[in-house]
Amino acid sequence: MPHDGHDPLSPSGHPYRPDQDEPLTYWQCMEIAIRELLVEKGVTTDAAIRAQVQTMDDRGPAQGARVVARAWADPDFHHRLRSDGSAACRELGIEVGPMKLIAVSNTPDLHNVVVCTLCSCYPRNLLGLPPDWYKSREYRSRTVREPRAVLREFGTTLPEGVAVRVHDSTADMRYLVVPMRPDGTEGWTEGALAACVTRDAMIGVAQAAHPKSDGI
Amino acid sequence: MEPRNVVEVGTRVRVADIAPPGHVRTPHYLRGRVGVVERVLGPFPNPEELAYGRRTTPLPLYRVRFPMGELWADAEHPGDTLEAEIYAHWLTIEEDPDAA
Numbered sequence: 185m186p187h188d189g190h191d192p193l194s195p196s197g198h199p200y201r202p203d204q205d206e207p208l209t210y211w212q213c214m215e216i217a218i219r220e221l222l223v224e225k226g227v228t229t230d231a232a233i234r235a236q237v238q239t240m241d242d243r244g245p246a247q248g249a250r251v252v253a254r255a256w257a258d259p260d261f262h263h264r265l266r267s268d269g270s271a272a273c274r275e276l277g278i279e280v281g282p283m284k285l286i287a288v289s290n291t292p293d294l295h296n297v298v299v300c301t302l303c304s305c306y307p308r309n310l311l312g313l314p315p316d317w318y319k320s321r322e323y324r325s326r327t328v329r330e331p332r333a334v335l336r337e338f339g340t341t342l343p344e345g346v347a348v349r350v351h352d353s354t355a356d357m358r359y360l361v362v363p364m365r366p367d368g369t370e371g372w373t374e375g376a377l378a379a380c381v382t383r384d385a386m387i388g389v390a391q392a393a394h395p396k397s398d399g400i
Numbered sequence: 401m402e403p404r405n406v407v408e409v410g411t412r413v414r415v416a417d418i419a420p421p422g423h424v425r426t427p428h429y430l431r432g433r434v435g436v437v438e439r440v441l442g443p444f445p446n447p448e449e450l451a452y453g454r455r456t457t458p459l460p461l462y463r464v465r466f467p468m469g470e471l472w473a474d475a476e477h478p479g480d481t482l483e484a485e486i487y488a489h490w491l492t493i494e495e496d497p498d499a500a
Binding site for chain 2: 331351
Protein backbone atom coordinates (compact mmCIF):
# COMPACT_ATOMS: atom_id res chain seq x y z
CA MET A 185 0.00 0.00 0.00
CA PRO A 186 1.27 3.48 -0.71
CA HIS A 187 0.37 4.59 2.82
CA ASP A 188 0.47 2.81 6.13
CA GLY A 189 -2.36 4.53 7.92
CA HIS A 190 -6.03 4.39 7.15
CA ASP A 191 -6.45 7.90 5.88
CA PRO A 192 -8.40 7.55 2.61
CA LEU A 193 -7.01 10.83 1.26
CA SER A 194 -3.46 11.72 0.24
CA PRO A 195 -1.88 14.91 1.64
CA SER A 196 -3.00 16.63 -1.57
CA GLY A 197 -6.59 15.80 -0.69
CA HIS A 198 -7.17 13.18 -3.39
CA PRO A 199 -8.16 9.57 -2.74
CA TYR A 200 -5.35 7.05 -3.03
CA ARG A 201 -5.53 4.92 -6.11
CA PRO A 202 -5.83 1.26 -5.18
CA ASP A 203 -2.77 -0.87 -5.78
CA GLN A 204 -3.18 -3.39 -8.56
CA ASP A 205 -2.38 -6.43 -6.46
CA GLU A 206 -4.90 -8.77 -8.08
CA PRO A 207 -3.51 -11.91 -9.76
CA LEU A 208 -2.99 -11.77 -13.51
CA THR A 209 -5.97 -12.61 -15.66
CA TYR A 210 -5.90 -15.39 -18.23
CA TRP A 211 -5.31 -12.96 -21.11
CA GLN A 212 -2.61 -11.04 -19.26
CA CYS A 213 -0.76 -14.34 -18.76
CA MET A 214 -1.21 -15.16 -22.45
CA GLU A 215 0.20 -11.77 -23.47
CA ILE A 216 3.27 -12.19 -21.27
CA ALA A 217 3.82 -15.76 -22.47
CA ILE A 218 3.65 -14.78 -26.15
CA ARG A 219 5.88 -11.74 -25.58
CA GLU A 220 8.50 -13.87 -23.81
CA LEU A 221 8.41 -16.49 -26.55
CA LEU A 222 8.89 -13.85 -29.24
CA VAL A 223 11.88 -12.45 -27.38
CA GLU A 224 13.34 -15.91 -26.68
CA LYS A 225 13.09 -16.85 -30.35
CA GLY A 226 14.75 -13.61 -31.37
CA VAL A 227 11.71 -12.27 -33.27
CA THR A 228 11.83 -9.06 -31.26
CA THR A 229 13.48 -7.66 -28.15
CA ASP A 230 12.26 -6.22 -24.87
CA ALA A 231 13.83 -2.90 -25.84
CA ALA A 232 11.99 -2.84 -29.17
CA ILE A 233 8.67 -3.52 -27.43
CA ARG A 234 9.33 -0.80 -24.87
CA ALA A 235 10.26 1.64 -27.65
CA GLN A 236 7.09 0.81 -29.57
CA VAL A 237 4.93 1.35 -26.47
CA GLN A 238 6.59 4.71 -25.97
CA THR A 239 6.05 5.64 -29.63
CA MET A 240 2.36 4.82 -29.29
CA ASP A 241 2.07 6.81 -26.07
CA ASP A 242 3.93 9.77 -27.59
CA ARG A 243 1.48 10.28 -30.45
CA GLY A 244 -0.54 13.42 -30.03
CA PRO A 245 -3.00 15.57 -31.94
CA ALA A 246 -0.26 17.54 -33.75
CA GLN A 247 -0.47 15.39 -36.88
CA GLY A 248 -4.20 15.92 -37.14
CA ALA A 249 -3.75 19.66 -36.67
CA ARG A 250 -1.27 19.69 -39.56
CA VAL A 251 -3.82 17.99 -41.79
CA VAL A 252 -6.57 20.46 -40.85
CA ALA A 253 -4.27 23.47 -41.31
CA ARG A 254 -3.34 22.26 -44.79
CA ALA A 255 -7.02 21.78 -45.62
CA TRP A 256 -7.77 25.36 -44.54
CA ALA A 257 -4.84 26.74 -46.51
CA ASP A 258 -5.36 24.68 -49.67
CA PRO A 259 -8.93 24.10 -50.92
CA ASP A 260 -7.74 21.49 -53.43
CA PHE A 261 -6.13 19.51 -50.61
CA HIS A 262 -9.34 19.89 -48.59
CA HIS A 263 -11.26 18.42 -51.52
CA ARG A 264 -8.85 15.47 -51.80
CA LEU A 265 -9.03 14.96 -48.02
CA ARG A 266 -12.79 14.68 -48.21
CA SER A 267 -12.69 12.19 -51.10
CA ASP A 268 -9.91 9.95 -49.73
CA GLY A 269 -8.67 10.86 -46.26
CA SER A 270 -5.95 8.22 -46.07
CA ALA A 271 -4.42 9.19 -49.44
CA ALA A 272 -4.47 12.90 -48.60
CA CYS A 273 -2.68 12.27 -45.28
CA ARG A 274 -0.05 10.26 -47.13
CA GLU A 275 0.73 13.41 -49.15
CA LEU A 276 1.86 14.95 -45.85
CA GLY A 277 3.88 11.88 -44.94
CA ILE A 278 1.32 10.68 -42.41
CA GLU A 279 0.32 7.02 -42.53
CA VAL A 280 -3.16 6.52 -41.11
CA GLY A 281 -2.71 2.77 -40.75
CA PRO A 282 -4.83 -0.14 -41.90
CA MET A 283 -8.10 1.66 -41.19
CA LYS A 284 -9.40 4.19 -43.71
CA LEU A 285 -9.81 7.83 -42.81
CA ILE A 286 -12.97 9.78 -43.50
CA ALA A 287 -12.67 13.53 -43.03
CA VAL A 288 -15.93 15.35 -42.38
CA SER A 289 -16.00 19.12 -42.65
CA ASN A 290 -17.97 21.54 -40.54
CA THR A 291 -19.76 24.28 -42.47
CA PRO A 292 -21.87 27.27 -41.44
CA ASP A 293 -24.87 24.88 -41.65
CA LEU A 294 -23.48 21.61 -40.29
CA HIS A 295 -21.52 20.53 -37.22
CA ASN A 296 -19.97 17.05 -37.08
CA VAL A 297 -19.13 15.05 -33.97
CA VAL A 298 -17.48 11.62 -33.71
CA VAL A 299 -18.19 8.79 -31.29
CA CYS A 300 -17.60 5.04 -31.15
CA THR A 301 -20.55 3.52 -29.32
CA LEU A 302 -19.19 -0.02 -29.48
CA CYS A 303 -15.68 0.59 -28.14
CA SER A 304 -13.18 3.40 -28.62
CA CYS A 305 -12.29 3.56 -32.34
CA TYR A 306 -10.24 6.70 -32.84
CA PRO A 307 -7.74 7.96 -35.45
CA ARG A 308 -4.74 7.43 -33.15
CA ASN A 309 -2.10 8.13 -35.77
CA LEU A 310 -3.57 11.62 -36.21
CA LEU A 311 -4.83 12.42 -32.69
CA GLY A 312 -2.83 10.19 -30.34
CA LEU A 313 -4.47 8.20 -27.58
CA PRO A 314 -8.15 8.95 -27.04
CA PRO A 315 -9.06 10.93 -23.91
CA ASP A 316 -10.64 8.91 -21.10
CA TRP A 317 -14.01 10.58 -21.58
CA TYR A 318 -14.12 9.44 -25.21
CA LYS A 319 -14.10 5.84 -23.96
CA SER A 320 -16.61 6.45 -21.15
CA ARG A 321 -20.01 4.79 -21.30
CA GLU A 322 -21.62 8.17 -20.77
CA TYR A 323 -20.03 9.84 -23.81
CA ARG A 324 -20.57 6.77 -25.99
CA SER A 325 -24.23 6.36 -25.12
CA ARG A 326 -25.31 9.98 -24.87
CA THR A 327 -23.61 11.36 -27.99
CA VAL A 328 -25.85 9.31 -30.26
CA ARG A 329 -28.91 9.92 -28.06
CA GLU A 330 -28.67 13.65 -27.25
CA PRO A 331 -25.66 15.11 -29.07
CA ARG A 332 -26.62 18.73 -28.51
CA ALA A 333 -26.83 18.25 -24.76
CA VAL A 334 -23.38 16.64 -24.79
CA LEU A 335 -21.99 19.49 -26.89
CA ARG A 336 -23.44 22.06 -24.50
CA GLU A 337 -21.67 20.34 -21.60
CA PHE A 338 -18.42 20.79 -23.53
CA GLY A 339 -19.27 24.49 -23.80
CA THR A 340 -20.21 24.21 -27.47
CA THR A 341 -23.51 25.90 -28.22
CA LEU A 342 -24.27 26.00 -31.90
CA PRO A 343 -25.87 28.99 -33.59
CA GLU A 344 -29.52 28.70 -34.63
CA GLY A 345 -29.92 26.80 -37.88
CA VAL A 346 -26.80 24.63 -37.60
CA ALA A 347 -27.61 20.92 -38.01
CA VAL A 348 -25.71 18.29 -36.03
CA ARG A 349 -24.39 15.13 -37.62
CA VAL A 350 -23.10 12.33 -35.39
CA HIS A 351 -20.64 9.81 -36.83
CA ASP A 352 -20.70 6.46 -35.06
CA SER A 353 -17.39 4.78 -35.85
CA THR A 354 -18.81 1.26 -35.97
CA ALA A 355 -16.46 -0.58 -38.33
CA ASP A 356 -13.45 -0.03 -40.57
CA MET A 357 -13.39 3.77 -40.88
CA ARG A 358 -11.78 6.35 -38.63
CA TYR A 359 -13.08 9.91 -38.52
CA LEU A 360 -11.50 13.35 -38.44
CA VAL A 361 -13.59 16.49 -38.11
CA VAL A 362 -12.26 19.46 -40.09
CA PRO A 363 -13.54 22.34 -37.97
CA MET A 364 -14.46 25.75 -39.36
CA ARG A 365 -11.49 28.03 -39.87
CA PRO A 366 -11.63 30.80 -37.23
CA ASP A 367 -12.34 34.32 -38.48
CA GLY A 368 -9.41 36.69 -38.65
CA THR A 369 -6.86 34.07 -39.72
CA GLU A 370 -6.54 35.16 -43.35
CA GLY A 371 -2.98 34.91 -44.59
CA TRP A 372 -1.77 32.90 -41.59
CA THR A 373 0.92 30.28 -42.16
CA GLU A 374 -0.02 26.63 -41.84
CA GLY A 375 1.98 26.47 -38.62
CA ALA A 376 -0.01 29.34 -37.12
CA LEU A 377 -3.28 27.82 -38.33
CA ALA A 378 -2.39 24.46 -36.78
CA ALA A 379 -2.17 26.15 -33.37
CA CYS A 380 -5.92 26.90 -33.65
CA VAL A 381 -6.78 23.20 -34.03
CA THR A 382 -7.30 21.26 -30.82
CA ARG A 383 -7.92 17.58 -30.27
CA ASP A 384 -11.46 18.36 -29.11
CA ALA A 385 -12.18 20.36 -32.27
CA MET A 386 -11.08 17.37 -34.38
CA ILE A 387 -13.40 15.05 -32.41
CA GLY A 388 -16.13 17.65 -32.88
CA VAL A 389 -16.97 18.51 -29.27
CA ALA A 390 -15.45 21.98 -29.65
CA GLN A 391 -14.76 24.59 -32.32
CA ALA A 392 -11.36 25.70 -33.54
CA ALA A 393 -10.32 29.00 -32.00
CA HIS A 394 -7.44 31.47 -31.99
CA PRO A 395 -4.76 30.23 -29.59
CA LYS A 396 -5.27 31.78 -26.14
CA SER A 397 -8.74 33.00 -27.06
CA ASP A 398 -10.63 29.90 -26.01
CA GLY A 399 -11.73 31.25 -22.67
CA ILE A 400 -9.05 29.54 -20.56
CA MET B 401 -30.06 -7.69 -49.73
CA GLU B 402 -27.73 -10.07 -51.57
CA PRO B 403 -24.44 -9.22 -49.85
CA ARG B 404 -22.38 -8.94 -52.99
CA ASN B 405 -24.78 -6.71 -54.90
CA VAL B 406 -23.69 -3.17 -54.28
CA VAL B 407 -26.55 -0.71 -53.96
CA GLU B 408 -26.23 2.91 -54.94
CA VAL B 409 -25.84 6.00 -52.85
CA GLY B 410 -29.28 7.31 -51.93
CA THR B 411 -30.93 3.87 -51.62
CA ARG B 412 -33.30 3.55 -48.65
CA VAL B 413 -32.28 0.60 -46.50
CA ARG B 414 -33.50 -1.01 -43.29
CA VAL B 415 -31.15 -2.51 -40.72
CA ALA B 416 -32.12 -6.06 -39.75
CA ASP B 417 -33.87 -6.27 -36.38
CA ILE B 418 -32.08 -9.38 -35.18
CA ALA B 419 -29.86 -10.18 -32.22
CA PRO B 420 -27.30 -12.79 -33.27
CA PRO B 421 -24.64 -13.89 -30.77
CA GLY B 422 -20.96 -13.25 -31.28
CA HIS B 423 -18.81 -10.32 -32.34
CA VAL B 424 -21.33 -8.06 -34.05
CA ARG B 425 -20.61 -4.48 -35.06
CA THR B 426 -24.15 -3.28 -35.70
CA PRO B 427 -25.23 -1.23 -32.68
CA HIS B 428 -28.55 -2.22 -31.11
CA TYR B 429 -30.02 1.27 -31.39
CA LEU B 430 -29.86 1.06 -35.21
CA ARG B 431 -31.52 -2.34 -35.58
CA GLY B 432 -34.85 -2.15 -37.37
CA ARG B 433 -34.25 1.49 -38.39
CA VAL B 434 -34.46 2.95 -41.88
CA GLY B 435 -31.78 5.17 -43.36
CA VAL B 436 -30.25 6.15 -46.69
CA VAL B 437 -26.92 4.96 -48.12
CA GLU B 438 -24.54 7.92 -47.89
CA ARG B 439 -21.42 6.26 -49.24
CA VAL B 440 -20.31 2.84 -50.43
CA LEU B 441 -17.12 1.51 -48.84
CA GLY B 442 -15.18 -1.64 -49.03
CA PRO B 443 -15.28 -4.46 -49.68
CA PHE B 444 -14.23 -5.33 -46.14
CA PRO B 445 -13.95 -8.69 -44.39
CA ASN B 446 -16.93 -9.56 -42.22
CA PRO B 447 -15.88 -8.97 -38.59
CA GLU B 448 -18.44 -11.52 -37.40
CA GLU B 449 -16.30 -14.23 -39.01
CA LEU B 450 -12.91 -12.53 -38.78
CA ALA B 451 -13.20 -12.37 -34.98
CA TYR B 452 -13.21 -16.17 -34.82
CA GLY B 453 -10.35 -16.69 -37.25
CA ARG B 454 -12.63 -17.89 -40.05
CA ARG B 455 -12.01 -17.18 -43.69
CA THR B 456 -14.28 -14.38 -44.76
CA THR B 457 -15.70 -13.21 -48.03
CA PRO B 458 -15.26 -9.45 -48.22
CA LEU B 459 -18.56 -7.60 -48.08
CA PRO B 460 -19.58 -4.12 -49.17
CA LEU B 461 -19.69 -1.78 -46.21
CA TYR B 462 -22.11 1.12 -46.31
CA ARG B 463 -22.26 4.40 -44.48
CA VAL B 464 -25.95 4.82 -43.74
CA ARG B 465 -27.48 8.16 -42.73
CA PHE B 466 -30.38 8.15 -40.28
CA PRO B 467 -32.47 11.14 -39.21
CA MET B 468 -32.36 11.44 -35.42
CA GLY B 469 -36.18 11.44 -35.45
CA GLU B 470 -36.05 7.89 -36.89
CA LEU B 471 -33.87 6.72 -34.00
CA TRP B 472 -35.37 8.52 -31.00
CA ALA B 473 -39.00 9.50 -30.53
CA ASP B 474 -38.00 12.45 -28.34
CA ALA B 475 -35.03 13.69 -30.39
CA GLU B 476 -34.24 17.33 -29.56
CA HIS B 477 -33.79 18.09 -33.29
CA PRO B 478 -35.40 15.27 -35.32
CA GLY B 479 -33.75 16.59 -38.48
CA ASP B 480 -30.23 16.16 -37.10
CA THR B 481 -28.54 13.12 -38.58
CA LEU B 482 -26.40 10.17 -37.56
CA GLU B 483 -24.17 8.14 -39.84
CA ALA B 484 -22.78 4.69 -39.13
CA GLU B 485 -21.03 1.93 -41.04
CA ILE B 486 -23.19 -1.13 -41.64
CA TYR B 487 -22.14 -4.32 -43.47
CA ALA B 488 -24.24 -5.34 -46.46
CA HIS B 489 -25.70 -8.53 -44.95
CA TRP B 490 -27.48 -6.44 -42.27
CA LEU B 491 -29.40 -4.34 -44.82
CA THR B 492 -32.51 -4.80 -46.94
CA ILE B 493 -33.75 -2.34 -49.52
CA GLU B 494 -36.75 -0.41 -48.20
CA GLU B 495 -39.52 0.75 -50.54
CA ASP B 496 -39.84 4.51 -50.69
CA PRO B 497 -43.22 5.35 -49.11
CA ASP B 498 -43.53 8.37 -51.42
CA ALA B 499 -43.14 6.31 -54.58
CA ALA B 500 -46.44 6.09 -56.45
